[in-house]
Amino acid sequence: MSTQLHTSRRNFMKLAATAGGGLLLGFNWTNSGAATASVVNNTALAAGTEFNSYLSIAADGIVTIFSPNPEVGQGIKTAFPMIVAEELDVDWTKVKTVQAPLDKNKFERQVTGGSGAIPHSWKRLRQAGATARQMLMEAAAKRLNVPAGELSTEKGMVIHKASNKKLSYGELAADAAKLTAPTDVKLKDIKDFKLIGTSVKNVENKNLFTGKPLFGIDFHREGMLYAMIQRPSAFGMKIKSADVTAAKAMPGIVDVVTFNNNVAVVGKSTWQVMKARKALKVEYEKEGDLESTSDHDRLFTELMNNGEATERRKDGDVEAAFKNAAKVIKSEYQCPFLPHSPLEPMNFFAHVRPDGVELVGPTQTPDLARNETAKLLGIDPEKVTVEMTRMGGGFGRRLKADFAIEAVEVSRLVKAPVKLIWTREDDMTGGSYRPAVRYRFEAALDAQGNMIGYKLRGVGINAGNSTREHNFPSGAVDNLLIDSVEHKSPITTGAWRAPITNFLAFAEQSFLDEVAITAGKDPVQFRLDLLDKAKKAPVGEIKYDIDRMKAVIQLAAEKSGWGKKKDVAQGFSVYFSHLSYVAQVGEVAMQNGKPVLKKIYAAADCGVVVNLSGARQQVIGGVVDGLGHAMYGNLTFKEGAPEQTNYNSYRLIRINEIPEVEVHFVDNGIDPTGLGEPALPPTGAAVANAIFKATNKRLKNQPFIEQDAFKGVS
Template identity: 50%
Template sequence: MTLIKTSINRRSFLKSSALAGGGFVLSFSWLASCKSGTKETLTIPDEWFKLNGYIKIGENGVVTIMAPNPEFGQNVITSMPMIIAEELDVDWKNVIVEQAPFDPEIYTRTGQFTGGSAGIRSGWPGLRMAGATARRMLQEAAALAWSVPVSEITTQAGVLSHKSSGKSAGYGEMASAAAGIEVPEEVKLKDVKDFKIISTSQKNVEGKKIVTGKPLFGLDYKKEGMLIAMIVHPPAFGMKLKSVDVSVAKAMPGIKDVFTIETYKDDYEQQGFDLTTFNELIVVVGNTTWEVMNAKKAIRAEWEVFPSYTVTKRGWRGPETVHIPGGLESTSNHRREIEERAAKPANILRKDGDPESAFKNAAKVVERTYTAPFLAHNCMEPINFFAHVTADKAEVAGPLQAPGFIESALSARIGLPKEKIDIQLTRMGGGFGLRAYCHYLVEAAVISQKVNAPVKLMYTREDDMTFGIYRPSYSVTYKAALDNDNNLVGFQVKGGGVPESPVFANRFPAGAVDNYLAESWELESNITIGAFRAPRSNFIAGAEQSFLDEVAEAAGKDPIEFRLGLLDRAKNNPVGERNDYDAARYAGVLELVREKSGWNGNSNPGVHRGVSAYFCHATYVAQVLDLVMENGKPKIPRVSCAIDCGIVINPDAATNMAEGAIVDGVGNAMFGEMSFNNGVPSKTNFDKYRIIRQSEAPKSIDVHFVENEIDPTGMGEPPFPPIFGALANALYKATGKRYYNQPFFGESINLG
């Protein structure tokens, strides 16, 4: 048992009124237990008693738990409330989950950020505390009612009991009294062995709403009198608006107004996540989507190339000046510039031992270069946001990963203090990092303010795919030195990108090699980039794991044995002190995937296997991908995946996440690419931008979790990066060809 000090923000316990949730209407139960064909409904209580910002209990024992983080597919809307329910000690069947609005005073300003695979990891202590604190208040209420010591009150599945007197009561009976109890200063947390909900598979609490098409998403949001708005942005990176003729569009049926807006004013000092690509936009506002789409096509605008400029942004490290080059960039030029830049000296991030001598004296040197293009996020739900801004308040609702990041920009732009701004979080049709950059919320609010009406801003697919904030384009060169006994005695990584470097200097195999050098460079660009599922790791993992495969081959060693040998060195006699991984846990997932995939028992000559392992976002993942060639086409019959993310909150949901990450990774490795010609994106829709489809997905994926009692970490990103390497390594076995440049296949070749 762990005793913790309660340090939840005080306002989450304010009890101005014990009653909460007046007008709270539920049309049906979206209960966790969705046995096919059966209907389970909860009786909605007459009164709700609020125990803290996360928990309301009805007089009949039904519990409402607020899901703090916005949801875009990781199922944190189920798993975060499960943690609260565990410590509250209720029956999950009696729990209703509700999406919380943005409220930094209850949930902390950064606490409602879904990203960085940090939701569960950073939410864990606070969510447990919220549940345990409410449980303690219920126990104290029962102790007072029964005049017995609180220490003698036990709980089980929503029932309070006092053994020696034989008294018992449901949480609902004590909820009213508990809501008036002083918040305890210390509470006890459960032992891991006593968990009843955590580590059991629970269905997505919104599953029923999703499969019946209920309005859940931002694009489904409606309000009386709401107008539809769309934007026209410049056709190329490096361009801005010169002039626009709105007369034809304005006269079209159903069109209310056509005008231009500036998302941020010139003197606004942007924070990192305020990033926008095209600050000046043409806006069309009308009654219906189709009318606005048609009017958008009638806009006649002239664009001009902008000169280079500098902008001051407030980042994590304080204000920094960013130089944005002018001109129209092309992928062909990027490739040449990358080659030239990579050949020049770079910024040394870490140096261990004497790499120069190690390479000079090596028996064998392996050197390989890997590249990857820009990628578009392509969330299935295009960018959109609802806004209704009036003189004294702003109501906004829509899909965003990071409400806390954009609130200041919104407040500054529309001239309303934060307490007058209400941000509602809708379910997101994908995020992948893109929706951490919420400039479109500000755009919607500025448009609403201008037309003085509730407005839903919607990007078309074409707008969504071409407005930037892409995964950067990368290049990395690895060098390995082997001695006469095929030991890895030197390792160099030198990488960069447009406009960001992918190199993590302190990741494996740093710490496992005596002579190590990590270098980094960057090339400026006016093509905007941002977080994309496992930023930087999503490229460097595949490159590194492909390279290690080739080095293992040069050393004449089994690729798993080779990696385990390095991890053994890092565990027992690490080089340097800043290595950012736990070598034993890293080796653990490799050993587990070796066992579960039957790596050593592969006797089928037609099955070609590739292995890969990576650690990022605090979670360890190893994968073995099986590949067969059928009629000259590669086909993936099976992927095995081993994961150490500590305690697994919701195993089936975590498995779903790993399956999806593997499919997504195979798709991006094979086909993902955005290129540019004179600043113009080469792809604007799914006719050209290839996304992996049903017939191309691996035929089976088995996911295995390391069992331990370590605090849980995240699942959204870590299973994604390594699969690029496993695929490249399996393709090599099948074809005899190494794949160094993503996308591996491009337009013409299909996966079978």
């Protein structure tokens, strides 16, 4: 497929200017508060007037927003214009979005990660829409010679009910462009929203369904070369020698270059490059430890007992609480490394020229790619441009820039534009995995079954701080100690969807279930009681909202009929991450002597839901991702080399293994919080706790399918 994805700032200005006589609003994304709008005429735009972002209203009534955030499937190119359209009161069918390139001078937080796009931009986008609406009403008031207070708006029209006169936004755009933008506008009351909170189809659905070239893997530039890289065969190895003679002589191969422990084959087509790479004769030698999974299991035990721990939080007198406890519960939970496995493997386009560098591709952090490129080449970052394509999955892997920098290295060496492509095997064995971690929990109970002491130690392999020391139940236990131990490994790790909490939530919520059952208490009520205690007598700092967590617990319990069903075993879990709260109930039924997962209820509190359809899919996607990886995901190592290299050996969840997922949202009217990641963490524990209820077998390690208690389960 040959096309050229090129949506530059200049092209956007050209697009906006062709409308003629339209209204363009620049609004500030860098201000912590709502934006201040300024009117810009087409001449100023053509001359490069400095603004951070733009809302345009063309003479034909089309509204366009210049959207800065990378689109990775989270639906930001739908949600952003919905917010603007709501305040603008425009016909949704006349709203379009243009992807912005990287521009540090005009945008803030051009990042996809941390579930933060909507929370960051919510007020800014509303301000932009409301400002435009007020200016259009003022223009209409002058034209109709009536007070602006007598006017109203609806679907892109300004209406004067007394005279039954209407003017379209397109008709008014030129007049509005002559006005001074107001600095203070009134935003809608949430109860008056007409578009936000409804189900809206993704604006890119048609292009996605018809196979239009949206993704980085689709990008093509006439005259570009293709490159693939042979990397070391194991973590802890380096190149000793490389015989590239045979590869260089193969059809279509332009060059073979070596850099940073890598050998890159460059040619005229992907297939030619792929075949030539197999002809390389590369010899490696050891430069560090070659770690195996068996080494990690041994290290976990050694470090858990004798490692140098970093104290993360300590409340009360933990030693005394455990010494005087009526009962002590202790458990350990462990998770493996996981690859990210996005459907679209890593790829990037780079053209290093004497006057600057052009980068195009799928990245969650375009500014990182630019800065790393500038650092590598010793040039001003302003000489590096970055255009973002849609991403075919990221899950944190594309937060790094290594694959973009590889493309830059190759382009510099061969002095040509280069499209770097990873194979699936490259993608799975190329590092930046979810860290492997083991957790040890201890709880002290008094004679009445109250938890009076709590300990958590996390031992991680390249995990950094493997705990979240301020999350629940911190603040609800009088005596608490949380610490962590780190092992530095040659195996590279990075953020994986819902970093750390993707497994920590499973471990914490499974352990709390253990404690509740040992104390003879209902697991849901046990958590509610802890939250009530934190509300009445908080211990130390509390960084979660107690009332929001209670509300989401109660909603999940209500919708699932918690404790009222006799034909299924139910398991509960709740977690706070990325400023949002998700509670889940898993339901398991015994069939032919085996537990079978039938359904998962999910209750989410992410504040105002912008796009109901998109939000439901985010929750369902998070649940399926959390379930699939808890059940099947496992990446093991032998002497530094990953043993799973493709989907024939690395297990993902299959469509027939996905249970029914029922989603509910808490309607509390607060500003939106994150949703791309929060539904994943609680899933593993909801399922594992239901399995325990059905079988009396506690799952403590992932993947579940490899544990004795779970072998053979459907």
